[in-house]
Amino acid sequence: MDAAFCAAWLEAAALAVAADRERLTDLDAAIGDADHGANLDRGFSEVRQALAAGGPGQPLAVAGVTLIRKVGGASGPLYGSLLRAMGKALGESFTLAGFAAAFQAGVDEVARLGKAVEGDKTMLDALGPAARAVAGAVRDGAEPRAAFERAAEAAREGALATVPLVARKGRASYLGERSAGHEDPGAASSALIVGALVTADGEA
Amino acid sequence: MDAAFCAAWLEAAALAVAADRERLTDLDAAIGDADHGANLDRGFSEVRQALAAGGPGQPLAVAGVTLIRKVGGASGPLYGSLLRAMGKALGESFTLAGFAAAFQAGVDEVARLGKAVEGDKTMLDALGPAARAVAGAVRDGAEPRAAFERAAEAAREGALATVPLVARKGRASYLGERSAGHEDPGAASSALIVGALVTADGEA
Amino acid sequence: MKKLINSPGEVVGDALKGMAAAHPSLRVADRVVYRAAGPRAGKVGLVSGGGSGHEPLHAGFVGYGMLDAACPGEVFTSPVPDQIIAATQAVDGGAGVLHIVKNYTGDTLNFELAADLTEGVEVAGVLVDDDVAVQDSLYTAGRRGTGATLFVEKMAGALAEQGAPLAQVARVAAEVDGRSRSFGIALTSCTTPAAGKPTFDLPDDQVELGIGIHGEPGRRRAPHAPARELAEVAMDAVHHDLPLYGDLLVMVNGMGGTPLIELYIVFAEVEAYVRAKGARVARSLVGNYVTSLDMQGFSVTVCRLDDELTRLWDAPVETPGLRWGR
Amino acid sequence: MKKLINSPGEVVGDALKGMAAAHPSLRVADRVVYRAAGPRAGKVGLVSGGGSGHEPLHAGFVGYGMLDAACPGEVFTSPVPDQIIAATQAVDGGAGVLHIVKNYTGDTLNFELAADLTEGVEVAGVLVDDDVAVQDSLYTAGRRGTGATLFVEKMAGALAEQGAPLAQVARVAAEVDGRSRSFGIALTSCTTPAAGKPTFDLPDDQVELGIGIHGEPGRRRAPHAPARELAEVAMDAVHHDLPLYGDLLVMVNGMGGTPLIELYIVFAEVEAYVRAKGARVARSLVGNYVTSLDMQGFSVTVCRLDDELTRLWDAPVETPGLRWGR
Numbered sequence A, B: 001m002d003a004a005f006c007a008a009w010l011e012a013a014a015l016a017v018a019a020d021r022e023r024l025t026d027l028d029a030a031i032g033d034a035d036h037g038a039n040l041d042r043g044f045s046e047v048r049q050a051l052a053a054g055g056p057g058q059p060l061a062v063a064g065v066t067l068i069r070k071v072g073g074a075s076g077p078l079y080g081s082l083l084r085a086m087g088k089a090l091g092e093s094f095t096l097a098g099f100a101a102a103f104q105a106g107v108d109e110v111a112r113l114g115k116a117v118e119g120d121k122t123m124l125d126a127l128g129p130a131a132r133a134v135a136g137a138v139r140d141g142a143e144p145r146a147a148f149e150r151a152a153e154a155a156r157e158g159a160l161a162t163v164p165l166v167a168r169k170g171r172a173s174y175l176g177e178r179s180a181g182h183e184d185p186g187a188a189s190s191a192l193i194v195g196a197l198v199t200a201d202g203e204a
Numbered sequence C, D: 001m002k003k004l005i006n007s008p009g010e011v012v013g014d015a016l017k018g019m020a021a022a023h024p025s026l027r028v029a030d031r032v033v034y035r036a037a038g039p040r041a042g043k044v045g046l047v048s049g050g051g052s053g054h055e056p057l058h059a060g061f062v063g064y065g066m067l068d069a070a071c072p073g074e075v076f077t078s079p080v081p082d083q084i085i086a087a088t089q090a091v092d093g094g095a096g097v098l099h100i101v102k103n104y105t106g107d108t109l110n111f112e113l114a115a116d117l118t119e120g121v122e123v124a125g126v127l128v129d130d131d132v133a134v135q136d137s138l139y140t141a142g143r144r145g146t147g148a149t150l151f152v153e154k155m156a157g158a159l160a161e162q163g164a165p166l167a168q169v170a171r172v173a174a175e176v177d178g179r180s181r182s183f184g185i186a187l188t189s190c191t192t193p194a195a196g197k198p199t200f201d202l203p204d205d206q207v208e209l210g211i212g213i214h215g216e217p218g219r220r221r222a223p224h225a226p227a228r229e230l231a232e233v234a235m236d237a238v239h240h241d242l243p244l245y246g247d248l249l250v251m252v253n254g255m256g257g258t259p260l261i262e263l264y265i266v267f268a269e270v271e272a273y274v275r276a277k278g279a280r281v282a283r284s285l286v287g288n289y290v291t292s293l294d295m296q297g298f299s300v301t302v303c304r305l306d307d308e309l310t311r312l313w314d315a316p317v318e319t320p321g322l323r324w325g326r
């Protein structure tokens, strides 16, 4: 696996976010401030531009810095830090095990920055299970394709599992009990982004 | 005819205005500022209170001063001046001819103050024909009842005849051609007030 | 209708209670808002008034450098003569009183009646009629008074504060009106408390052009358009009537329900328009100043400045709605 | 959606263009709003910022006696670290810079990242978290920052203007926040330009209690009620958390679409409530100051004053959104 795969992943994630932009914003309207789709779509457009500009650096690191610098809101620095941490941990080429470790490092960074734990009804509820799924696949000696499919499945399940939760972090927490019954927008976008690993792997 | 008739007229006018308050405001919403019903209802409530207080003075004069002092807007001073002029012209008792002359004096006062003429799409388009109808009835030797019925009929027709007109005075004039196709609210309320003469005569 | 009110009949009284409580510099008595400090001997008194629902106009402009008293009527209903008489008598400092009257039948009638009935006070009047959406003709009620009222109150107020005599204050007030033009556009109707429903219905893709400040429908409807185009419609109407050159005072005014962020967007377009005509926005005001209850929309008012008017605009003012220099 | 904009993506940039054109006292560069006069040597610099849509907060409070720079993000989206870093470096007069940050995940994250990355400037921060509608707990994101931000910016700004050192400015800023509480009620949802439709639907007979300033739904719905009762709900919530006594600074703030006349009605009720508790409204502010786009509704913010804070509140301020004393 190599940097080209990372670039393909980011491209696939950008397309997935653009396609579901409205759904993400609607989810955010229900328990937040109705901008999550707009934020991420703006952010990944900037990422595509930054990558197209073709500067130096691991694509994930470039994308991470771009998100941190261009998006704002909660999701900008959080997704930005996820990708930047992954980019830092990965070189030009790496193994699936290396990817799994980098993924976990990124997720840890999100948790550290956001002071959140799984169950708080945030993107972590999709990202955490996804990172563990990749690590599990590595342990099972699975191919990348299978690993990413398991991660995508775990992220989707994790996102859906946020529905009954009462939010303890992010804007949704302001709603208290009323936040229950809605899928967390960040968890939903995380499921899209993790799902894009499968698309990218299919293309590679 | 006497002051008691005037009081009964005002009472009947107050009831008629209260009953049609919403219609008058709706007419005003179409080509004005949606307050004509509220203005007149507030004004005639004050008139009833002033008359109930039972002070001295011709009831029409009392009502006129009350409308001028309490209503505001265009209709307050205009209707107030109409009634005050009539009250000044009439004593404790009077003939139908005296009433006709007083009515015309009041209408002239409205025209003078408002600088309007018939055809400008204002209350004058109902009041003017009504005053002439009473005068005509006097010339024909008619009874008050018949005179008032003719006046009420003339006022109603005059009000309806404002529908196609383009307003040249009052707020409706700001609409230009768009004011055509709507009944003038002040002409509509004039028709109600003149119509109340019939009710009052029936009671007397 | 969803409004922050106790009941439709109490709107004006309750709001005046709040004004009095919020502004120790004001005194409210019998539906008249005065400067708490009272009249100043030898200073011309300035009295204005009109229907309520245009806040901060007029009561919010009572204070040093602007009005001495404001007479608020019911919502969109001119005040009654009693209020105006009381205000006129109370603010006279011996130098006479100027009535600043927006050109509406109700306002002019009630102010005229009041002026006739006020005894012992020299009264002059100025009629504000700046709205170019309305045709000015001998045979109509003439133009409405809208945004320029603020300009007249500010500049005449500054002149009065400087001790100018009544005739001069009245002359400058009329001059400000003569040099000012306005045009307004509504995105939504307002809802009067008494009616409880919007005065007019406007589809989601249309705007009303040439509205006044009482929820009256405008001269015509047009498709909703970007801020740039709406600003151009308004400025074309103004420029057609008052060719723009030299130094201008420009107000982009919200109708009550439009947030400041949108007004700044409109102002950017208006300023660009003025520059393109070779004129200059020398002074400006952006905000909700002459409103129409909860209506969404804006109006632009332009005044052609000269040195004296610029000085009068810049002079200190201390009112709830407009304050600088002290 | 009917708004006075050119396109949803250009809202913030266009509005900043308008601000720059309207206020010669401001300078706008790379999405940061500065005092045109630049930093003053030896004065602590004050930087705030947050999502746009709350105007006049924050950019409207840049000027003498308040902020040195504001960093406006996209609508309801925190600014990015680059803006904050640039602002921090530009306004440093050698005495360090205070970041005034409303407590939202996005705002705190971006300001923290910026503080970490700013070189050569001593940076302190204050977190504003005054909204009692949100439970304050170790296990949640904590209270939101809303109306008290204006109080913090005003009083810390006055202190900085007087030459106080960074630590003291930061301490007083935190004290103002500690003494302030807010509660908000919405009559309607706002519509973000990006979404193009209202964030939530609210039936004509219901209100949202405990809303923030981003169109988030509140803690619960309740039937619409007279202003007196809504004011009581808000004040009960505040009083429950910050018992009211002594001299208070009280702001009745509109959410952007509520006209001033209604805010005065609410203020009258709030003032009566305060009096009934034996406390006193010593200073007040009534108007649209910390808004949520076009939302209709209001919030109340109360700060318990002492002599020092009263002096800081009264000190001269000259910004587009708040001005007195000069």
Ligand SMILES: Nc1ncnc2c1ncn2[C@@H]1O[C@H](COP(=O)(O)OP(=O)(O)O)[C@@H](O)[C@H]1O
Residues within 6 Å of the ligand: A028, A032, A033, A035, A036, A037, A039, A040, A072, A073, A074, A075, A076, A078, A110, A113, A114, A115, A116, A121, A122, A123, A124, A169, A170, A171, A184, A185, A186, A187, D076, D077, D078, D105, D106
């Ligand atoms: N403290 C946090 N830790 C982890 N994720 C968070 C945290 N706060 C918010 N999020 C995530 O961010 C998402 C919201 O992102 P977005 O709408 O773009 O930003 P904002 O909330 O600033 O408007 C939430 O749905 C949640 O998944």
Ligand SMILES: Nc1ncnc2c1ncn2[C@@H]1O[C@H](COP(=O)(O)OP(=O)(O)O)[C@@H](O)[C@H]1O
Residues within 6 Å of the ligand: B028, B032, B033, B035, B036, B037, B039, B040, B072, B073, B074, B075, B076, B078, B110, B113, B114, B115, B116, B121, B122, B123, B124, B169, B170, B171, B184, B185, B186, B187, C076, C077, C078, C105, C106
């Ligand atoms: N100059 C005028 N002369 C005669 N009648 C007038 C004049 N201006 C207005 N009116 C009458 O007043 C009516 C409006 O009254 P009202 O709605 O109570 O006052 P306002 O127009 O001040 O809101 C109009 O329908 C018209 O009949």
Ligand SMILES: [Mg+2]
Residues within 6 Å of the ligand: A028, A032, A033, A034, A035, A036, A073
């Ligand atoms: Mg959001």
Ligand SMILES: [Mg+2]
Residues within 6 Å of the ligand: B028, B032, B033, B034, B035, B036, B073
């Ligand atoms: Mg009317």
Ligand SMILES: [Mg+2]
Residues within 6 Å of the ligand: B033, B035, B073, B074, C051, C075, C076, C077, C078, C106
């Ligand atoms: Mg009216």
Ligand SMILES: [Mg+2]
Residues within 6 Å of the ligand: A033, A035, A073, A074, D051, D075, D076, D077, D078, D106
């Ligand atoms: Mg946001």
